[in-house]
Amino acid sequence: MHTTAASTSPTTLQSRKVQFDWAAVPLHWIPGQPLASHVLSQLHMMLPIGEFWFCKLYNQALPLITDAKLAEDVKAFIKQEAMHARAHQGAATGYLGAHGIETQSFIDRVRWLFEQGPLSDQPWGRVMPKWLYRHWLVFRLGMVAAIEHSTSSVGQYVLRNRRWDEVGADPTVLDLLRWHCAEEIEHRCVAFDLYRHLGGRYGTRWLQKLIWIPAFLLVYAQGTSHILSQDPAFGGRKPSALSPWFWLQWHRAAKAGFIPPIGWFVKEELRYLSWTYSPLEEANTQEALDYMAKSAAVTAQLG
Ligand SMILES: [Fe+2]
Ligand SMILES: [Fe+2]
Numbered sequence: 001m002h003t004t005a006a007s008t009s010p011t012t013l014q015s016r017k018v019q020f021d022w023a024a025v026p027l028h029w030i031p032g033q034p035l036a037s038h039v040l041s042q043l044h045m046m047l048p049i050g051e052f053w054f055c056k057l058y059n060q061a062l063p064l065i066t067d068a069k070l071a072e073d074v075k076a077f078i079k080q081e082a083m084h085a086r087a088h089q090g091a092a093t094g095y096l097g098a099h100g101i102e103t104q105s106f107i108d109r110v111r112w113l114f115e116q117g118p119l120s121d122q123p124w125g126r127v128m129p130k131w132l133y134r135h136w137l138v139f140r141l142g143m144v145a146a147i148e149h150s151t152s153s154v155g156q157y158v159l160r161n162r163r164w165d166e167v168g169a170d171p172t173v174l175d176l177l178r179w180h181c182a183e184e185i186e187h188r189c190v191a192f193d194l195y196r197h198l199g200g201r202y203g204t205r206w207l208q209k210l211i212w213i214p215a216f217l218l219v220y221a222q223g224t225s226h227i228l229s230q231d232p233a234f235g236g237r238k239p240s241a242l243s244p245w246f247w248l249q250w251h252r253a254a255k256a257g258f259i260p261p262i263g264w265f266v267k268e269e270l271r272y273l274s275w276t277y278s279p280l281e282e283a284n285t286q287e288a289l290d291y292m293a294k295s296a297a298v299t300a301q302l303g
Helices: 034-041 043-064 068-099 104-115 130-160 171-186 190-197 202-228 244-255 262-273 285-294 296-301
Strands: none
Touching: 034 043, 034 068, 034 171, 034 202, 034 244, 043 068, 043 104, 043 130, 043 190, 043 202, 068 171, 068 190, 104 202, 130 171, 130 190, 130 202, 130 262, 130 285, 171 285, 171 296, 202 244, 202 262, 244 262, 285 296
């Protein structure tokens, strides 16, 4: 174990190359569970944009880091997130696209948020003075830390949920989700460490988390609806993110154990607001490494 004042990651982070073959993956990859399948497939549209945005911000932050171990963590984090993004992009075209699901128009709408809209370097084209830009960078690094708390708590849910295995869910999709979630757990301290190292404050964490929770749920529901509106199994329904029907379906799939209940998610999220919050206390690194040691996608690349 090698930690420093700035880095609380208990291990040296690994970057792993993976590949997946999407050819045999059915659209309803959790048998008999079209909604739960689409809720999780939605990640293939939403995640790559966010993860490439993390990489861009982290490359901007690297020259500001004064701790060698944290700089190493950040470099490994960038490599891991870039690989996650590419793997999910492959899934979006490799099985969603192969089943006739159009994803690009939704991806482009989400991309706007990160590249031109509120989370971009120059929101709505406004150029910032240099002094303000550093604050804007640190604020967005705080957004990344708030998001990374969610990925580690959802990551633990995904690693531990056996319901998908019980009904014979597609092993390739499961391996993608579990490998990704295991790396989210492995690198769960990096974003929080970086935010604090660059002067991020406790009070701002509230703002970042309270922006993130509703924004995430809204975009998430829109993305899921984008997929299910193209699936003949739903008879042409196009539910909005505020549709009671949509959330009732979510509730049913969650009750059956196939996706996280919203109440559980929000409760997990609120832990981040505690003064004593520490990502190290949140999940189990060994559990993540154990999964990686048996992941088909990871072990195939080791030869
Ligand atoms: Fe990721
Ligand atoms: Fe991550």
